[in-house]
Amino acid sequence: MTKNLLLASLSAMTLAACASGPDYGPKPVTASAAAPFVHQQGAAVTPAEPVGNWWQLYRDPVLDGLVGDALAANTDVRVAVGRLAKARALLRETRGNREPQIGLGGSAQYGRLPGPDLGQKREDLQVDVGLDVAYEVDLFGRVSRGIEAARGDVAAAQGDTDAVRVAVVADTTRAYADAASAAERLAVGESIVALLDRSLSLTERRHQVGLANGLDTARIAALRDQRRAELPRIAAEREAALLRLATLTGRAPRDLPVVAAARTSTLRLDRPIPVGDGAGLLARRPDVRAAERRLAAATARIGVATADLYPRITLGGSVGSSGAGLGNLFGANPLTWLVGPLINWTANRSAARARVAGAEADTQVALAQFDGAVLGALQETETALSAYRRALERRAALQSAAAEAEKAARITRAQQREGAIGSLELLDAERTAADSRAALAEADARIADAQIDLFRSLGGSWTAA
Numbered sequence: 001m002t003k004n005l006l007l008a009s010l011s012a013m014t015l016a017a018c019a020s021g022p023d024y025g026p027k028p029v030t031a032s033a034a035a036p037f038v039h040q041q042g043a044a045v046t047p048a049e050p051v052g053n054w055w056q057l058y059r060d061p062v063l064d065g066l067v068g069d070a071l072a073a074n075t076d077v078r079v080a081v082g083r084l085a086k087a088r089a090l091l092r093e094t095r096g097n098r099e100p101q102i103g104l105g106g107s108a109q110y111g112r113l114p115g116p117d118l119g120q121k122r123e124d125l126q127v128d129v130g131l132d133v134a135y136e137v138d139l140f141g142r143v144s145r146g147i148e149a150a151r152g153d154v155a156a157a158q159g160d161t162d163a164v165r166v167a168v169v170a171d172t173t174r175a176y177a178d179a180a181s182a183a184e185r186l187a188v189g190e191s192i193v194a195l196l197d198r199s200l201s202l203t204e205r206r207h208q209v210g211l212a213n214g215l216d217t218a219r220i221a222a223l224r225d226q227r228r229a230e231l232p233r234i235a236a237e238r239e240a241a242l243l244r245l246a247t248l249t250g251r252a253p254r255d256l257p258v259v260a261a262a263r264t265s266t267l268r269l270d271r272p273i274p275v276g277d278g279a280g281l282l283a284r285r286p287d288v289r290a291a292e293r294r295l296a297a298a299t300a301r302i303g304v305a306t307a308d309l310y311p312r313i314t315l316g317g318s319v320g321s322s323g324a325g326l327g328n329l330f331g332a333n334p335l336t337w338l339v340g341p342l343i344n345w346t347a348n349r350s351a352a353r354a355r356v357a358g359a360e361a362d363t364q365v366a367l368a369q370f371d372g373a374v375l376g377a378l379q380e381t382e383t384a385l386s387a388y389r390r391a392l393e394r395r396a397a398l399q400s401a402a403a404e405a406e407k408a409a410r411i412t413r414a415q416q417r418e419g420a421i422g423s424l425e426l427l428d429a430e431r432t433a434a435d436s437r438a439a440l441a442e443a444d445a446r447i448a449d450a451q452i453d454l455f456r457s458l459g460g461s462w463t464a465a
Contacts, residue, residue, distance in 0.1 A: 021303025
């Protein structure tokens, strides 16, 4: 009987395992989601596939170095990498369930023991040692589904890590761009103040010879002081951007290299931005990849829970010896050994079915989150494309307005010098020109911001990571 049972157990090991639960298959992307983007018209973008290291399109070696520093030392990236390492360790632990479980035990106790003759007692050391081996026969796929789920967790953690890298690169580039554009806006503001200073000097000279009154001088001085009051705010924005840049690159504020603050012009592109299409976006976006892998892991966990409805078969064996004292441990006393299968089958099947239902509910949640990630990626990219296009259109209009306002200001200054108009008309022309120049500099900063938003929404590639 025992021999037949052993043979049956060994034969079970040769059977192909039947994995419980549904097999996962990637959800196909709809034709509308894979199509070209709605808002990609215009010469500013191209349907070519996006480049990996997109920040290099700005052709700024300082930015390249800062991005490299951020990817290596940013604290959020380090946290994500640590979580990825933990997920990989859990996968190795789960894979270990496929291996035989070997345990070695031993004990020693000192006490009064019965002697070899009847009624004789003696005090001695009782020693026991044993070796246990157990191997689970994965007939219903509990172990294989667990490994499949752990693999999904690792891939999801990899996607999360890449998503953090996308965010950190975008934030680093944005901080650098904000500092550079603030420096340019500061220079524009200072030039406006200098121009108003010259207009004020001209008005004061006209007042001295009776061609202007004190009210004209006061109005020009007030406009000059208003523009000067804007400079500290812009300087504070630049300093805040540099402080963000230091934190993003893993540095204390005083350790930020001087070269990081050297750029005084807004980041500009000299080529269209490659955006690809919806299919490429969904394959590239790390948050979509992470959501898809979480769905795969949740589907595999249905199989883990379903396997609990069936018997769990474990083949095991043990060998050991015991004796009074170390000298008798492997001497006169014979070795004891046991081998045979162990079958566990939970009688409380309602609890197992509840766990299956819970796993199925988790899968529905993961499916909804995946669908949300797909829709969110498309919405974010379309929004960024639209915002970039409108920012360029606004900049073109502001550039035309600034040119006309500057032309009108020059004509007004010439007419005032000739006495053809009064100081009030000059004041209006100067104010309009100053507003137009400041708005144009602000529009350049918004274009750089819109570009970074678009790059971030398009995802990223990490060939060097």
